[in-house]
Amino acid sequence: MTLTIALSKGRIFEETLPLLAAAGIVPAEDPESSRKLIIGTNHPDVRLVIVRASDVPTYVQYGAADLGIAGRDVLIEHGGAGLYQPLDLNIAKCKMMVAVQNGFDYDDAVKHGARLKVATKYPKIAREHFAQKGVHVDIIKLYGSMELAPLVGLADAIVDLVSTGGTLRANNLLAVEHILDISSRLVVNQAALKLKYNTIQPVLDAFASAVPA
Numbered sequence: 624m625t626l627t628i629a630l631s632k633g634r635i636f637e638e639t640l641p642l643l644a645a646a647g648i649v650p651a652e653d654p655e656s657s658r659k660l661i662i663g664t665n666h667p668d669v670r671l672v673i674v675r676a677s678d679v680p681t682y683v684q685y686g687a688a689d690l691g692i693a694g695r696d697v698l699i700e701h702g703g704a705g706l707y708q709p710l711d712l713n714i715a716k717c718k719m720m721v722a723v724q725n726g727f728d729y730d731d732a733v734k735h736g737a738r739l740k741v742a743t744k745y746p747k748i749a750r751e752h753f754a755q756k757g758v759h760v761d762i763i764k765l766y767g768s769m770e771l772a773p774l775v776g777l778a779d780a781i782v783d784l785v786s787t788g789g790t791l792r793a794n795n796l797l798a799v800e801h802i803l804d805i806s807s808r809l810v811v812n813q814a815a816l817k818l819k820y821n822t823i824q825p826v827l828d829a830f831a832s833a834v835p836a
């Protein structure tokens with residue numbers, strides 16, 4: 624029975640290679656250098672489909688892929704319908720933070736009930752966070768490079784992923800609030816798990832045994 628695994632290029636693909644290896648799966652090509660979107664493996668019945676990170680849940684939800692790996696950020700924004708999420712893989716770790724330009728008094732703005740303009744690729748997470756704090760916000764949806772928004776007056780604050788903090792520092796920004804710890808999870812199509820149980824379960828077990836500390 625064919626098994627299709629949805630992955631994104633870059634850090635998730637790189638950090639998934641050891642997990643695939645634990646399941647005895649070795650990709651036939653490197654998606655960084657190949658333009659192919661369907662990549663075979665050493666198993667004739669296992670293939671990888673290479674999609675945008677934020678599209679992984681959609682491919683798995685509709686059964687176009689049986690399994691996928693996606694960040695918690697992406698899964699929250701997607702909503703998780705039709706997905707079984709059995710395993711935190713502890714890869715692609717980072718934090719979802721609120722950041723502002725150095726010199727912007729975030730605490731004071733919050734204390735005085737200012738209405739904040741918040742630029743983000745993660746509107747659901749941002750909306751929920753500020754609703755919990757009781758802060759009024761206008762969410763400005765962006766698709767990348769959120770760090771630019773406060774520098775050019777598009778927003779007062781951003782909600783974005785932070786790992787080393789290097790991108791914030793390079794752009795004169797400061798993290799002012801931690802929202803969530805993020806890592807990537809294995810997602811499985813709920814129908815596929817039942818129909819292909821004998822194929823999928825050993826892969827889940829192998830991944831579970833290889834999750835980094």
Ligand SMILES: Nc1ncnc2c1ncn2[C@@H]1O[C@H](COP(=O)(O)OP(=O)(O)OP(=O)(O)O)[C@@H](O)[C@H]1O
Pocket residue numbers: 631632633634635675676677678693694695696697715716717766784785786787805806807
């Ligand atoms: N700097 C980082 N360090 C560690 N993990 C990260 C970092 N940035 C993002 N991630 C995690 O890795 C996942 C994939 O990130 P990646 O940069 O490959 O895709 P993207 O550019 O965010 O997505 P898309 O292509 O859909 O816009 C993110 O969803 C997040 O969970």
Ligand SMILES: O=P(O)(O)OC[C@H]1O[C@H](OP(=O)(O)OP(=O)(O)O)[C@H](O)[C@@H]1O
Pocket residue numbers: 767768783784785786787788789790791
């Ligand atoms: O704290 P740091 O270690 O600097 O990492 C944070 C950066 O990493 C992510 O971007 P990424 O590198 O994935 O680029 P992208 O926005 O093109 O996806 C994220 O959107 C931040 O900009």
